[in-house]
Amino acid sequence: MSQELKTPLSQAKDDFVTQWGAIGSAWGINRTMAQIHALLMVTARPLSTDEVMDELKISRGNAHSNLRELIGWGLIRSVIRKGERKEYFEAEKDVWKMFCIIVRERKRREIDPALEVLTRCRQATKGLKGEEAEVFQKQIAALSDFVAVANRVMDKVANGSESQLMPLALKMIK
Amino acid sequence: MSQELKTPLSQAKDDFVTQWGAIGSAWGINRTMAQIHALLMVTARPLSTDEVMDELKISRGNAHSNLRELIGWGLIRSVIRKGERKEYFEAEKDVWKMFCIIVRERKRREIDPALEVLTRCRQATKGLKGEEAEVFQKQIAALSDFVAVANRVMDKVANGSESQLMPLALKMIK
DNA sequence: CACAACTTTCAGTATTATCTGAAAATATAG
DNA sequence: CTATATTTTCAGATAATACTGAAAGTTGTG
Numbered sequence: 477m478s479q480e481l482k483t484p485l486s487q488a489k490d491d492f493v494t495q496w497g498a499i500g501s502a503w504g505i506n507r508t509m510a511q512i513h514a515l516l517m518v519t520a521r522p523l524s525t526d527e528v529m530d531e532l533k534i535s536r537g538n539a540h541s542n543l544r545e546l547i548g549w550g551l552i553r554s555v556i557r558k559g560e561r562k563e564y565f566e567a568e569k570d571v572w573k574m575f576c577i578i579v580r581e582r583k584r585r586e587i588d589p590a591l592e593v594l595t596r597c598r599q600a601t602k603g604l605k606g607e608e609a610e611v612f613q614k615q616i617a618a619l620s621d622f623v624a625v626a627n628r629v630m631d632k633v634a635n636g637s638e639s640q641l642m643p644l645a646l647k648m649i650k
Numbered sequence: 651m652s653q654e655l656k657t658p659l660s661q662a663k664d665d666f667v668t669q670w671g672a673i674g675s676a677w678g679i680n681r682t683m684a685q686i687h688a689l690l691m692v693t694a695r696p697l698s699t700d701e702v703m704d705e706l707k708i709s710r711g712n713a714h715s716n717l718r719e720l721i722g723w724g725l726i727r728s729v730i731r732k733g734e735r736k737e738y739f740e741a742e743k744d745v746w747k748m749f750c751i752i753v754r755e756r757k758r759r760e761i762d763p764a765l766e767v768l769t770r771c772r773q774a775t776k777g778l779k780g781e782e783a784e785v786f787q788k789q790i791a792a793l794s795d796f797v798a799v800a801n802r803v804m805d806k807v808a809n810g811s812e813s814q815l816m817p818l819a820l821k822m823i824k
Numbered sequence: 825c826a827c828a829a830c831t832t833t834c835a836g837t838a839t840t841a842t843c844t845g846a847a848a849a850t851a852t853a854g
Numbered sequence: 855c856t857a858t859a860t861t862t863t864c865a866g867a868t869a870a871t872a873c874t875g876a877a878a879g880t881t882g883t884g
Contacts, residue, residue: 485783488774492790495767502760504678506842517793520785525861535844540862561852561859571792586676593669600662609659611694616666618745619691680872699831709874714832735829735882825884832879841870849862854855 489518493532508534509542513551513567522555522564550577580634587627594620663692667706682708683716687725687741696729696738724751754808761801768794 482490493514500510511532516523523531529539543565546552551574555564568574597616601609656664667688674684685706690697697705703713717739720726725748729738742748771790775783 484774485778485780485786488771489786491774492767492771495764499760499764502678504676508842518786518789520782536861537845537863538843541843544862563861569789569792571796575796586673590669590673593666593673597662597666600658600665604659606659608694612659612663612692615692615743618743622745622749682872710831711833711875712873715873718832737831828881828883830879830881833877834875836874838873839871841868843868844866845864847863849860851858851860853858 489515492518506542506545508532508538509545512539512542513546516546516552516565516567517569519567522566524562524564526562528565549581576634576636579630583627583630583634587623587630590623591620591627594623663689666692680716680719682706682712683719686713686716687720690720690726690739690741691743696740698736698738700736702739723755750808750810753804757801757804757808761797761804764797765794765801768797 493511496514497507497511500513501507512528515528515531525536525539525543528534528543529536532539543552546565547554550568552565552567555566557564568577594616598613598620601613601616604613667685670688671681671685674687675681686702689702689705699710699713699717702708702717703710706713717726720739721728724742726739726741729740731738742751768790772787772794775787775790778787
């Protein structure tokens with residue numbers, strides 16, 4: 477199975493995996509998690525933990541925890557083959573479903589808490605007078621409105637039953 | 651100016667600054683940079699480097715480099731007062747403009763490179779046969795399409811001269 | 825030019841995030 | 855129950871990132 481020289485395909489895969497990892501980390505996602513995700517996205521068959529470790533040259537512990545994390549996000553699922561004890565993993569390959577999952581999770585993990593903070597800041601300064609206070613209130617209100625809209629948009633995107641239609645809809649924007 | 655007990659306003663500010671920093675870092679933005687941004691967003695008047703250092707209890711070097719970075723993003727601008735040698739900084743306060751700036755910058759810094767990688771992977775595997783190769787090609791093609799759409803959407807959002815109208819438009823989505 | 829005000833740089837240090845590897849736990853087969 | 859395969863945990867190591875503080879650089883002023 478392993479060869480001395482890499483095939484063009486495996487070179488391209490490596491390139492993709494590496495770059496996807498870099499992109500992920502620019503968006504606050506653990507590099508290894510993004511790499512595993514990339515690897516599973518472009519691999520035809522489900523891989524075992526050992527195969528992932530081997531492909532990415534990472535330790536068992538690292539592979540394990542990032543695979544679990546990806547399952548937590550819903551971006552991959554585990555596959556159990558009859559008669560085998562090992563667990564295999566495969567990625568959700570539908571790009572739009574993927575996108576919806578990521579939007580939904582980030583909303584839940586980050587937008588919701590942000591709204592809480594903003595609401596708390598509003599409460600705490602309600603009724604205060606003076607220029608400083610008023611600038612603060614105005615800015616917090618504007619941010620709240622913005623985040624609330626983002627929230628609704630993300631809900632629509634993430635739960636739109638017509639995720640299949642989204643690509644078309646967006647293309648319309650031209 | 652400084653008091654023993656914090657006013658409700660400065661408490662709320664601190665809370666906001668801290669939390670905004672946390673949110674930023676979940677999105678791959680340096681915590682301090684997000685905090686400085688937050689501070690300037692909710693402060694009525696432009697602040698000097700020393701005031702920023704003092705408010706956030708950070709060193710001159712740290713304040714300096716993050717202020718420059720924020721200027722690089724276009725999220726703050728420097729203000730020179732006549733007859734004063736110090737440089738002051740103020741944030742863009744319009745939330746929608748802010749959003750557009752961030753979208754434009756992230757597109758430039760991350761989406762464009764992502765498209766390059768995908769294009770390169772497509773080229774490199776063009777014409778290869780076999781199930782593995784075909785799954786790879788199909789997935790890369792799907793991702794390319796997706797990223798291309800995202801690209802166009804981000805362009806529209808970031809350069810739409812009617813950024814004032816965006817909030818309304820989005821509210822329409824309901 | 826000399827001085828003071830202010831900004832910039834960056835080597836060294838601190839902090840935080842991530843990873844390793846081996847031991848412990850769990851599950852399955854016989 | 856025992857042996858074996860596999861997964862899970864986590865203390866300590868490593869790597870990545872961010873920060874400090876002081877020295878060097880720059881700019882404006884008299």
